[in-house]
Amino acid sequence: MYRYLLLFLLCFFHSRSFAQTFTDTKLEAEKILHLADKFHVHPSSVDDSLSAFVFDHVLEKFHENGVLLLDKEMKLLSPYRLLLDDELEGNAPWEFLVLADSLFKIAMERESRILQKLSKNAFQFEAKEKYTPIKYRSVKTFATEKDLEENTRLWFKYRLLNDILSEHEEAGISDYETFLVTEPASRKEIAESEIEYLDYYVKDQSGAILSEFYLNHLASYFDPHTMYFSEKEKKSFEQELSSEDFRFGISLVADESGYVIIDQLEPGGAAWRSNKLNKGDRIIKLQWENEKAVDVSEFNLDQVHEFLQREDKMELTFTVKKPNGTRKVVVLKKEKVALSDDLVKSYILTGEKKVGYISLPDFYSGWEGDSQKGCANDVAKEILKLQKENIEGIILDLRNNGGGSLNEALSLAGIFIQEGQLAVIYMRNNKPVTLKDENRGTVYNGPLIVMINGQSASASEILSASLQDHRRALIVGQTSYGKSTGQTILPLDSTLTLLRIANQDFAPNDAYLKLTLSKLYRIKGNSAQKTGVIPDVLLPDFYSGFYLKEMDHDRSLSSDSVLKKTYFTPLAEYPLAKLNEQVTERMKSNTDYQLTLQAHDSILLILEETKKGVELNYDSYSKRFHRISQLTEKLSARTTQENTTYSISNTAYEEQILQMDEYYRELNQEVLKDLSGDIQLIETFRIMNDLLNFTKK
Amino acid sequence: MKKLLLLLLPVLFLKTVTGQTFNSPAEYLNYIGLEYKTISEGVLSYTSAVAHGKSARKVEKRRTEMINNIKEAKTKVSKMPDYKGNTALRDSAVTVLNLNYIIINEDYAKIVDMEAVAEQSYDAMEAYLLAQDLAGDKLEAAGNRLETEQDKFIAEHNITIVENSKNDELIKKMNTLSEVNVYNRVIYLIFFKSYKQEMYLIDAMNKNDMSAMEQNRTTLLQYATEGLSKLDTIKPYSNDPSLLNACKEMLKFYQKECEKDMPVITDFLLKNENFNKIKTAFEAKKDKDKTQKDVDDYNNAVNEVNTASKVYTETNNKMNAERKKYLDAYNNIAAKFMDKHVPHFGK
Secondary structure: OHHHHHHHHHHHHHHOOOOOOOHHHHHHHHHHHHHHHHHOOOOOOOOHHHHHHHHHHHHHHHHHOOOOEEHHHHHHHHHHHHOHHHHHOOOOOOOHHHHHHHHHHHHHHHHHHHHHHHOOOOOOOOOOOEEOOOOOOOOOEEOOHHHHHHHHHHHHHHHHHHHHHHHHHHHOOOOHHHHHHHHHHHHHHHHHHHHHHHHHHHHOOOOHHHHHHHHHHHHHOOOOOOEEEEHHHHHHHHHHHEOOOEEOOEEEEEOOOOOEEEEEEOOOOHHHHHOOOOOOOEEEEEEEOOOOOEEOOOOOHHHHHHHHOOOOOOEEEEEEEOOOOOEEEEEEEOEEOOOOOOOOOEEEEEOOOEEEEEEOOOEOEOHHHOHHHOHHHHHHHHHHHHHOOOOOEEEEEOOOOOOEOHHHHHHHHHHHOOOOEEEEEEEOOOOOEEEEOOOOOOOOOOOEEEEEOOOOOOHHHHHHHHHHHOOOOEEEEOOOOOOOEEEEEEEOOOOOOHHHHHOOOOOOOOEEEEEEEEEEEEOOOOOOOOOOOOOOEEOOOOOOOOOOOHHHOOOOOOOOOOOOOOOOOOOOOOOHHHHHHHHHHHHHOOHHHHHHHHHHHHHHHHHHHHOOOEEOOHHHHHHHHHHHHHHHHHOOOEOOOOOOOOEEEEOHHHHHHHHHOHHHHHHHHHHHHHHHHEHHHHHHHHHHHHHHHHHHO | OOOOOOOOOOHHHHOOEOOOOOOOHHHHHHHHHHHHHHHHHHHHHHHHHHHOOOOHHHHHHHHHHHHHHHHHHHHHHHOOOOEOOEOHHHHHHHHHHHHHHHHHOOOHHHOOOHHHHHHHOOOHHHHHHHHHHHHHHHHHHHHHHHHHHHHHHHHHOOOOEOOOHHHHHHHHHHHHHHHHHHHHHHHHHHHHHHHHHHHHHHHHHHOOOHHHHHHHHHHHHHHHHHHHHHHOOOOOEOOEOHHHHHHHHHHHHHHHHHHHHHHHHHHHHHHHHHHHHHHHHHHHOOHHHOOHHHHHHHHHHHHHHHHHHHHHHHHHHHHHHHHHHHHHHHHHHHHHHHHHHOOOOOO
8 A cells, every 4th residue: 555655656756857856955954953963052962853854844834834644645645754964964864755755745736626615615603513623733644535625614614704704894784694695706706716826835946935834944943043044045134133124014013802913004114115005904814935824813912013023024915804795805015215314212100200111122332343333332322311201210112022132231231230240141162151241331320110921031131130230220019031153144154164163154055043052140140031020029020921032932941040250239129029019019900901911811711722622613712712802802901991090291302203103103103002002011111110119129 | 451550669778777797787777778779679669660761672571571680589589598587587588579569460360269259250351450459458567577577677686777879869759759650540540441441332232232332431420420430539749730631631532431431322322223114114114005194203213313314423423522532631641641750760
């Protein structure tokens, strides 16, 4: 039987004389292993564990993208699970990718046929049946083609229910009759978009998609932040780190029902010039080039933002729904948009005290380290403006700040710290080196609170840890992400030396490796790797269980410490016990917090139930659907009441510009509204009041 | 930065003792003393050349001589035999000579943990000064040990100290030189701390880096203020207040620069940046969409930034002129001060 199948496969190769041999992929893979072995701060050995990791991840990735395999097909692949390392080291023939490519193509062609067939007949929505969504990071295989088809049928029905209900909810429709009327068109649409994606892969003769997945997962075996890039992808990654960013030029917002809609188009940006998108359009579907279209209609704002945070892709197909109910499909390419001088804005919160607020979403730097264009300098300027407003304290918001330039983080710490050591960096075979404040003195030496959450990572953690160790800032929020490693982008060139890396002495290459070269430590020698920065004052996390942290990745580097004599004198201790006591007291009667936490728990419960299967009859599904919508709305952590704790305003400098610029004025109104209803910020403001009152005593 | 001479020479050696035979303890002591005399003369000759404006060639020649003197003395003394089992005197003298040699060559890594120094310092200059201080501490400790050994030796062997007028002259000059050097160094370091800090400020201004400007401004203000209160505790050097006053004037300028002038500079930079944004927004509007209020607001902004620009330029020029004036004055007075107080020695 298997022999027959192999024979069939061989014929299959023959019928496609262009069959890929993936020899280039092997050369690239060897270079990845070589560079990792030479420069990775903590390299792993090439063994069965690597083989299993790459095998499992490649299969999972394709499984997610609609590759459903039969047991017998899996049986052909599974012998390779522990052989990939041998293949790479030349101890076994280079076969896996060739075989996987042909099997995946067979599976995708089969899936296309099944979808085609299923799209022809209406589903039964009164029937009592359940669909169990495929578990994250698992591969389900099927005994017979019939089983496989049944699984696809249930998935299709699930997707259909979801798509139509999302559309209808927006349009304010909730009756079954309309549902049935809409069903045929939606069914056809879903099948078409799925088949389109599957065909794309089947027709791809270069094997680029599989090759890229394979190399990506090989790289990420060394740690979750080591990545493989092609030349094109490297460019967009670098731009991500710089203020002269490539982007689509849209800003998104959640509407009253929690749907993600376009909030603003940036004048001159890609979306603006497409002339097809408008404020108020709802984002339904997104599709990165060479990838499957993803139904994002049920996503919340954070999820959509996360989906859009792709440093390796430039082109995205947007499917939006206009307020009048029509749909539009637009392909946008990220473009370079000339930015205004500074990206950092500051605001004044006036309540019991007058407090400055600065939000920093990213540690951007200017090109080639031009310090005056980096975020530290922009923050300094905002502080100077705030000081003219006689603020008594500053809140620096690093929530969801995923990091960026380490130098900028250090410069930013320097704004608040007199002088001295801030962190320790270690590279393999080198002595640990302390990182210091580059300028003596401060821009601001008054009371300071830094807000962090579970998505504050990397440079955010270096900054907050440093300020915490110096006792220069009170850290408020949730335990941070836990990434204490540094990466450098290297060309995939096996002749690289450390000296050439240090001097950035390398020519452009077809491919690159973002490699973890360093580990970072706090000044006391301990690390925030995996553990994260633990806030001085902990506030409840409304999203716990919905996102991954460093410690959730099975290949993240372990947390260790470094021996290095350091010299620094922390400032006086904060009255932490008293501050925390007052927060706990306030929490007892804070209904905003209670409602949001209840919604959080309820959603977790629904997600848990989903594992056991989702009812696919219309009544049950629509009940579940609307329940999730309601809960998601509550999860936005907005206050339901008028904010009586503070009023919010712009600096005098900003007011002048606002007078002149209508587009900005609108944008600003939204920001003010947003900050006014943010319950975590409201509580942080109260903590600042407490802190100021304690200091006075 | 001018090299500061940090040599410690126990002057007692320069006093001769009444001779007995060649192998007597006095002879032994004198042998070491003679080496120290040569070194002291070398030091005086070199510093005199520096302080009294001799040619660079001459200064360099005397510096080489001075270093060679120490090197030779080191070799000679270390080759001395013990004196009836006593090696402590010789060894502690060698230690002092050795430290002197290292310090004059600025080879601090040999005696100071330079890594620890670097970790505790902000920049290379601070590390250099800290290393110098730590080396000075070591030399002082070694010098104290030598004096103890010397006193013990003299007491043990009943050596009588006699005066020698020629050497007394040398001792007097060495004492004066040491006093002037210490005084000058104290003042110089107070001046230098702020001077160097202002360099960082100017560098930040050249780079238009507002964050660095503000950080370095607050630090310069702190240093200048601390420096002034230190200067208030220092008396004029033998009734000559010139150096002290010149330093005070310099620091007062820094204070004024930080408190009065720099805020004008940063204020203009912020206003100018803001104006550019207003201008962009104004120009982006089509003429038909511009209201009278837009035009008025824009004109006001233009006037405001023009006024700020004028004040900015004036302040900048004034700052540069004043800085030059006070720096020149300080340098001139410091040179005159040394010329006046460092003893003349040599040809």
